[in-house]
Amino acid sequence: MIEGALWRRWVFYNIPLILFVFVLLFPFYWMIVTSFRPDGELYRPWNAMNYMPFWTNKPTLEHFRYLFEETDFGRWMVNTMFIAVVSTLISLFCGVLAGYALARLNFPFAGSLGTVIFVTYLVPQTLLFIPLAEIIRDFHLGDTPWSLILTYPTFLIPFCTWLMMGYFKAIPKELEECARIDGASRWKAMLYIIIPIAVPGILSSGIIAFTLSWNEFIYALVFLSSPEQKTVAVGVTSELIRGDVFFWGSLMAGALLGSVPVAIVYSFFVEHYVSGLTGSVKG
Amino acid sequence: MAEVSLHKLNKRFEAFHAVKDVDLQIRDKEFVVLVGPSGCGKTTTLRMIAGLEAVSDGEIRIDNTVVNEVPPMDRDIAMVFQNYALYPHMSVASNMAFGLKMRKFQKAEIEERIKRAATILGIESLLGRKPRQLSGGQRQRVALGRAIVRDPKVFLFDEPLSNLDAKLRVQMRVELKKLHERLGTTAIYVTHDQVEAMTLGDRVVVMKDGVVQQVGEPLELYNTPANRFVAGFIGSPAMNFAEVTLAESGGRLVAEAPGLKISLPPELAKHGRTNLGRGATLGIRPEDIHIAGPEDDAGHCFDASVEVVEQLGSEILLDTRVGSALFMASIDPTIRVRPHEKLRLALKPDRLHLFDAESEKAL
Amino acid sequence: MTVTAVPDVAGRRPAVRLRKLEDERWLAFALLSPTAVLLGLFIAYPFVEGVLLALSDAKVGDPGHFVGFANFAKLWDDNIFWTSVWNTFWYTGVTTVFKLGLGLWLAMLLNRHFRGKALVRAFILLPFIIPTVLSTFAWKWMFDPTFSVINWTLFHLGFISQRINWLGDPGLAMSSIIVVNIWRGVPFFAISLLAGLQTISPELNEAAAIDGARPWARFWLITWPLLLPVTLVVMLFSVIQTFADFQLVYVMTGGGPANATHLFATYAYQIGIGTGLLSQGAAVSLAMFPFLFAIVVIQLLYIRRVEVR
Numbered sequence: 005m006i007e008g009a010l011w012r013r014w015v016f017y018n019i020p021l022i023l024f025v026f027v028l029l030f031p032f033y034w035m036i037v038t039s040f041r042p043d044g045e046l047y048r049p050w051n052a053m054n055y056m057p058f059w060t061n062k063p064t065l066e067h068f069r070y071l072f073e074e075t076d077f078g079r080w081m082v083n084t085m086f087i088a089v090v091s092t093l094i095s096l097f098c099g100v101l102a103g104y105a106l107a108r109l110n111f112p113f114a115g116s117l118g119t120v121i122f123v124t125y126l127v128p129q130t131l132l133f134i135p136l137a138e139i140i141r142d143f144h145l146g147d148t149p150w151s152l153i154l155t156y157p158t159f160l161i162p163f164c165t166w167l168m169m170g171y172f173k174a175i176p177k178e179l180e181e182c183a184r185i186d187g188a189s190r191w192k193a194m195l196y197i198i199i200p201i202a203v204p205g206i207l208s209s210g211i212i213a214f215t216l217s218w219n220e221f222i223y224a225l226v227f228l229s230s231p232e233q234k235t236v237a238v239g240v241t242s243e244l245i246r247g248d249v250f251f252w253g254s255l256m257a258g259a260l261l262g263s264v265p266v267a268i269v270y271s272f273f274v275e276h277y278v279s280g281l282t283g284s285v286k287g
Numbered sequence: 288m289a290e291v292s293l294h295k296l297n298k299r300f301e302a303f304h305a306v307k308d309v310d311l312q313i314r315d316k317e318f319v320v321l322v323g324p325s326g327c328g329k330t331t332t333l334r335m336i337a338g339l340e341a342v343s344d345g346e347i348r349i350d351n352t353v354v355n356e357v358p359p360m361d362r363d364i365a366m367v368f369q370n371y372a373l374y375p376h377m378s379v380a381s382n383m384a385f386g387l388k389m390r391k392f393q394k395a396e397i398e399e400r401i402k403r404a405a406t407i408l409g410i411e412s413l414l415g416r417k418p419r420q421l422s423g424g425q426r427q428r429v430a431l432g433r434a435i436v437r438d439p440k441v442f443l444f445d446e447p448l449s450n451l452d453a454k455l456r457v458q459m460r461v462e463l464k465k466l467h468e469r470l471g472t473t474a475i476y477v478t479h480d481q482v483e484a485m486t487l488g489d490r491v492v493v494m495k496d497g498v499v500q501q502v503g504e505p506l507e508l509y510n511t512p513a514n515r516f517v518a519g520f521i522g523s524p525a526m527n528f529a530e531v532t533l534a535e536s537g538g539r540l541v542a543e544a545p546g547l548k549i550s551l552p553p554e555l556a557k558h559g560r561t562n563l564g565r566g567a568t569l570g571i572r573p574e575d576i577h578i579a580g581p582e583d584d585a586g587h588c589f590d591a592s593v594e595v596v597e598q599l600g601s602e603i604l605l606d607t608r609v610g611s612a613l614f615m616a617s618i619d620p621t622i623r624v625r626p627h628e629k630l631r632l633a634l635k636p637d638r639l640h641l642f643d644a645e646s647e648k649a650l
Numbered sequence: 651m652t653v654t655a656v657p658d659v660a661g662r663r664p665a666v667r668l669r670k671l672e673d674e675r676w677l678a679f680a681l682l683s684p685t686a687v688l689l690g691l692f693i694a695y696p697f698v699e700g701v702l703l704a705l706s707d708a709k710v711g712d713p714g715h716f717v718g719f720a721n722f723a724k725l726w727d728d729n730i731f732w733t734s735v736w737n738t739f740w741y742t743g744v745t746t747v748f749k750l751g752l753g754l755w756l757a758m759l760l761n762r763h764f765r766g767k768a769l770v771r772a773f774i775l776l777p778f779i780i781p782t783v784l785s786t787f788a789w790k791w792m793f794d795p796t797f798s799v800i801n802w803t804l805f806h807l808g809f810i811s812q813r814i815n816w817l818g819d820p821g822l823a824m825s826s827i828i829v830v831n832i833w834r835g836v837p838f839f840a841i842s843l844l845a846g847l848q849t850i851s852p853e854l855n856e857a858a859a860i861d862g863a864r865p866w867a868r869f870w871l872i873t874w875p876l877l878l879p880v881t882l883v884v885m886l887f888s889v890i891q892t893f894a895d896f897q898l899v900y901v902m903t904g905g906g907p908a909n910a911t912h913l914f915a916t917y918a919y920q921i922g923i924g925t926g927l928l929s930q931g932a933a934v935s936l937a938m939f940p941f942l943f944a945i946v947v948i949q950l951l952y953i954r955r956v957e958v959r
Contacts, residue, residue, distance in 0.1 A: 021759045024752075025770060028777055028837065031788040034799065038791060047797060098685040105681035109674045117682065124693055126886075126946055128894030130915035131939060134922045134932040135700035136692065158692040161685050178372035181339050184359040185366045186386030186437070191671045196385075200376045219781045221897045222915070226923055237783040241901065252791055259784035270779050274772045277779070281838070282845035285883045358672045 039067050039257035046252055067253035068261075076232050077258060080239035085265065087149050087235065088217040091156035095213050098157065099164025100206060104194055106165065107172035108180070118169070125162035129222055137226050151227040152235070156217045163216070163284065164209040170283050171205030172198065208280030211273045218266050236262035289350040289440035289473050290315050291336065297344035298331050298497075305331045307497040308345070313475065318467050320476045320488035323520070328497035329477045330445060336475060337443055338362050349440060360389070365434035366443040369450060371426045373418035379429050380414040386437045397436075404435040407466070424455045431463075435470065444476040448483065460486055481521050485509070493517050515568055515647040518640055524573050524604060529612040530644065531569045533559055539586070542569045542641070546610025550586035552636040558650040559641050566644030573604065575638035576616035583633035591616075593628045607632070703932040710926035721933035731934065734912040737824065738938075741913060742892045745831045749888060750881070752832065753839020760840065761847045771841065778837040786901040789830045793817050793902075817903055820910035827902050827911060831892060839884055846880035847873070878956050886949045893942060914938040 038046065040063040071077040105111075106118045136155060137146075145151040175198055183193035199206075224235045231243060240258040244251045270277055291313040298306040306328040313319050321329040334340040336347055338359035347354050354362055365386070374382050380401055387397045405411045408428045418426060427447065434442055448456045448463075464487055467474055478484055484491045485505040493500040493508065493516070501513040512518035518526045531542040531549075540556035540563075542549045549569065551559055559567065579588045591607035591614060598620075605616045605624060609632075616632055624630070641650040670676045704721055708714030725731045760771060777785060792799050793816040804810045816826045850873060858868045896915035899905060905912040905920055912920070914934060922931015 017759055017762065017764075020755070021770070024756050024759065024836075025773065028774055028833065031785055031792065031833070032776060032780070034792055035785075035788040038788075094688075098688060101681040102685040105678040109678045109681075111675045111678040114678070121685075123946075124689055126890050126942075127693060128890060128915075128942070130894045130896045130918070131935055131942070132693065132696040132700055134918065134928055134935060135696040135703050137923070138703065138928070139692070139696055139699060154688070155692050157688050161688060165685065176370060176372065178368045178370055179374060181337070181359070182366065182368060182372040183374070183385065183389075184339070185337055185362075185364060185443075186433070187360045187389035188385075189358070189360055189672060190674070190677050192389065197374055201374075203376075215779050219779075219783075221781075221783050221900075222919070225900075226919075237781055237897075240787070241783060250791075252794075252797075255787055256791065259787050262784050263780045266779055266781065267776070270775075271772070274768075274775075278771070278775070278841060278845075282842055285842045285880060285887065 035256045035260050039253060039260050040064060041253065042066065043253060067251075067257040070251070070254045071257050071261070075243050075254075076234070076239065077236075077261070079232050080234050080236045081261070081265075083149060083233065084218060084235040084237075084262075087152045087156070088214050090149075091153045091160060091217050092210055092213040094153070095157045095160035095164050096206060096210050098161045099209060100168050100199065100202070102161070102165045103168025104172055104198065107169040108177070108198070121162050121165050124158070125166055127159070129159060129220070133222050133226050136223070140227050146227060147229050147233050149233070152217075152220070152223055155223055155227070156220060159220075160213045160216060164213055167209045167212075167280055167284050168202065168205055171202045175201050204276065204279070205283075207273060208276040208283065211269060211277050212280045212284070214269060215266050215277075290348075291441055291473060291475065292348045292351075293332070293336070293345065294348070295345040296332065296335065296342065296347065298328070298335060298340060299343045305497050306335070309494075309497075309499055311492060311499070311502065313473060316471045316473055318474045318476065318487060318489045319492060320478060320484040320490075321492045321494060322478055322481055322484035322488075323494035323500075325479055326496075327494040329479075329492075329494050331497075332494075333443055333445055333475060333477045336441075337364060337366050363439050364441045364443055365437045365439040366445065367430045367434050367447040369446040371418075371430040371447075371450075373426055373429055373433075375418050377417075378414065379410065379416050379418070379421070379432075382418070382429060383433045383436050386433065400436045400438070401432075404432045407435065407469070408432050423451055424459070427451060427455075427459060431466070435466075438472075440473065442472050442474040444474065444478075446478055447476075449478070449480070456483075463487060482523060485521065491521075493520060495520075511649070512640065513649055515570070515642040515649075518570050518642070518649070522572055524615050524617070526570045526572045526640070527576075527612070527614045529569045529609070529614075531567055533563050533565070533567055535563070541586075542567065544569070544610055544612060547589050547612070548586075549589070549634070549639070550584075550636075551639060551641070554637075555639055555641055555650075562641075562643060562650060567650065568642040568644055568647070570640035570642060571614075571634050571638060573615040573617040575635045576614065576618075576632050577634075578618055578622060579631040579633035584636070587636050588631055588633045591630050591632050593624055593626055593630060596624055596626055605630075700932050700936055703929050704936045706929045708929045710928060714929060717929075721930050722937070724930070725933060725937065730909045730912060730917065731937075733909065734914055734917040734934075735937075737911060738893060738913045738941075741824070741828060741831070741895070742889055744828050745835060745892055746885060746889055748828075748832045749835040749839050750885065752836045753884075754843055754881075756836060756840035757843035757847055760844050771844075775837045775841055777834050778841075782834060782897045783901055785834065786830060786898050789826075789833075790817070790902055793826050818907055820907055823903050823907060823911050827899055830902065831895070831898055834898075835888055835892070838888065842880060842884045843877065846877045850876045879953065882949065882953045882956060886946070886953070889945055889949070890942060893945065894938060 037058065037060060041060045042062055042064045045060055045062070102121070106114060106121065140146050140151045140155070145154065179197055179201070180193045183197045184190065188196065221237050224238045225241070228234050228238060231239065234242070236258065240255060240262065244255045244258060293309050293311040296306055296309040297304070309332055321332060323329050331340060335342050338354070338357060342355045349362060374385065377385065383401045383404060384397050387400065401414070405414060408431060410425065410428050410432060413421060413425055413429065418429070421429065430447065448459055451459060460483060476487060488505055490502060491505055491508055492502045495516050501508060501517045508517060508521045512521060515528065519528070529544045529547060531544045531547070534541050534543060536550070539550040540559050542551060589609055591609045593605050593607050595606040597604040597606070601620060602617045603620050603622065603624065605618060607614050607616060607630070618624070642648060643650055671680060705716055705718060706714040707717045707720070756774070760767065795813065795815045795818055798813070798816065800816070801810065801813050804814075814822065817823045854872050855868055858872050863871065894915055895913055896919065899911055899913050899916045900919070903911045905916045914937065918931045918934035921927050921934060
């Protein structure tokens with residue numbers, strides 16, 4: 005990289021970067037501070053003299069207590085986790101197999117099927133949520149976790165398939181051929197040779213699928229109705245706002261805790277997440 | 288151990304006819320090399336024997352059983368790939384065990400076989416390593432070991448040495464040869480390198496454009512090539528060719544080209560007379576040309592001007608111009624020759640080759 | 651050679667079922683069927699159902715009858731619908747331009763060696779991975795008319811003397827939503843473009859520098875053309891996601907004030923689920939389809955042209 009003097013480096017690189025990081029992370033800081041501030045401090049008008057927004061001297065766990073004692077927040081976390089894990093596993097299973105078939109097998113219409121997968125990858129959830137709600141009702145799945153576990157794969161499978169195709173294509177064909185000559189059937193060659201080699205890709209797909217299903221909102225909002233069935237995002241939205249009244253402290257506490265599982269998974273697998281993300285746009 | 292026979296074997300990839308009517312009988316314990324330029328169909332033929340490509344037409348038999356429809360896993364063959372195809376997520380030992388596990392061998396038997404193969408190849412100390420921790424030569428040995436433990440009916444080799452550096456390649460070539468002598472398993476070996484073909488093969492199959500040009504022992508191909516292609520492909524540096532016209536001159540058959548007038552020996556002349564008055568191609572290997580001396584018949588000498596002198600130490604290669612043709616000569620390293628020098632060269636008449644200009648077949 | 655009993659290959663053939671999987675076509679069929687079932691059941695079928703629904707007068711609890719294009723005719727005369735259409739395009743266009751510009755800038759800032767680079771990269775992606783609804787609530791709180799920290803800061807820096815009602819004013823509300831969308835989208839652009847930048851050999855830039863190209867020229871003549879394929883794909887994904895966005899607007903304004911900030915999706919939700927006019931709601935979200943389709947086709951064609959070149 006061609007760089008100039010020290011001051012230039014600060015003006016052109018370091019300061020802008022610091023600003024970026026500040027703006028990108030500030031809302032999270034705000035979330036954290038708010039969730040620990042007592043109500044008395046929170047609801048002080050912005051132009052009041054004693055308003056000190058960025059810090060609190062009297063941190064409180066009151067908002068967290070409210071969350072767990074007055075709402076079903078614990079249930080929502082469990083629900084969200086269950087739905088995210090199961091739908092991710094289903095999607096990985098389907099996506100790995102389909103990705104393998106599309107990337108490594110010769111069969112009629114392989115190309116057009118790949119295109120179909122890519123197109124469904126681009127279908128947004130908001131296009132189909134109303135008819136899907138009807139179908140969910142017809143299947144008697146409404147207000148159950150299964151309404152989401154079965155529908156989330158519609159956007160997770162195309163993603164996993166697409167990503168896995170990229171990983172599978174990068175594995176030399178000879179490995180499989182060698183396994184088949186060594187006495188493995190196509191099925192076993194896939195199971196014992198190709199899939200183990202693609203484990204990094206499977207991890208990437210799985211982590212991104214997990215964060216995507218944790219992030220999903222509109223299906224959960226439409227398909228679930230009773231408070232104890234809700235996911236975190238929907239529960240927080242519907243149960244911590246009463247008419248015009250926002251329980252900001254608890255809202256932020258809920259948002260904070262609701263982000264934690266995703267953040268933990270992400271922090272353990274940053275590299276896999278990033279490689280999956282960049283792999284998915286390589287096409 | 289097994290015989291392999293190919294009968295009227297054909298492979299078409301849509302419009303492209305990659306392998307055309309290949310007939311080949313490979314005897315038990317034989318080491319057969321398929322050689323030819325890239326795209327000649329040699330690898331496709333090998334892959335059909337392996338079962339990796341479907342046969343478009345014809346028949347493949349292993350031990351007299353037609354295997355056209357038998358999947359690779361049931362053919363009882365082993366193959367060494369150009370890029371070795373070592374399973375990257377398995378240790379060397381697991382790589383070697385894989386084929387045996389798939390065939391449900393006893394654990395003790397598997398260990399015993401791995402140990403034996405590792406000893407033969409000198410890779411005992413590598414058994415616990417992963418492929419990425421190995422050098423190119425070591426990978427090569429592991430790939431060989433993986434084939435050996437299987438004790439298959441047939442070994443298939445797909446350019447196994449081409450990823451090694453020149454020195455290692457020569458060394459592995461020798462080892463492969465020893466290995467085959469020791470194990471005696473039927474082997475089919477594909478390469479584009481004619482030196483490998485000549486040194487390794489009990490018999491060599493030269494292919495071009497999907498067609499077998501000649502099958503024979505290495506020296507047979509060298510001494511009596513069936514056509515101009517084989518003559519040019521086998522031997523290094525390659526054979527010199529000159530387009531000549533044949534004419535009778537004083538009871539001898541003479542091949543003439545600008546700057547060149549060679550009288551043919553009686554044996555060759557007998558065949559050459561069939562082409563009298565028509566075009567022919569004269570061929571002579573560089574090693575059969577020397578600097579003319581008093582003992583050389585004038586009918587076997589010609590004038591050449593030296594363009595480039597390549598000193599190889601063990602010999603000197605001269606790139607010379609003879610009339611309009613370019614001739615390469617391999618001469619005694621003790622002789623001093625300079626570029627642009629005019630020389631009188633002589634050739635060994637009994638080493639001359641003559642090909643029909645049109646069919647390119649040997650006369 | 652003594653003739654020994656060679657085990658016959660035909661003697662140990664596995665079951666017919668497994669044998670079929672040796673045929674690539676059967677194996678592909680088997681591997682693709684779970685995916686085909688799920689996608690058929692929950693994408694293809696709802697799509698057909700959605701079209702039928704949009705052509706009926708179904709309400710919650712009433713299957714309704716076929717009414718042809720009546721729902722679409724009604725939308726044609728619906729001012730709020732046209733506002734949503736305009737909003738959606740404006741929202742998509744503005745955010746995409748900013749996300750691309752800022753994302754590229756951030757990617758270039760990150761495409762160097764400095765201490766803590768991995769950590770910075772990991773933190774920068776947080777807005778993208780934290781569930782949108784949850785982080786949007788933090789923004790909504792920051793934009794709160796009475797307790798806004800943004801107002802506090804601007805006031806104390808002396809830029810304003812009056813409070814700004816960020817989400818209460820129609821124009822400001824849309825801008826606020828746009829800011830949040832950009833905030834969430836920049837990391838995705840930055841990380842994807844950074845990956846693209848890293849595939850460009852530094853030697854190209856160095857060669858151009860030796861050839862006398864100034865930094866600006868190097869960017870336009872070397873970096874940008876090589877980065878274009880990745881950029882286009884990233885934009886394709888972003889544009890579709892933004893065009894069909896729901897969560898952000900739903901949380902920030904719910905489409906208000908006075909229906910001024912609706913997008914296709916939020917308006918479809920308000921009509922279809924909020925007021926129970928399923929057929930109308932389905933018509934609104936289906937109206938998104940031709941636009942999306944056109945966007946995807948144009949972008950894909952352009953991507954193909956760039957990649958061929």
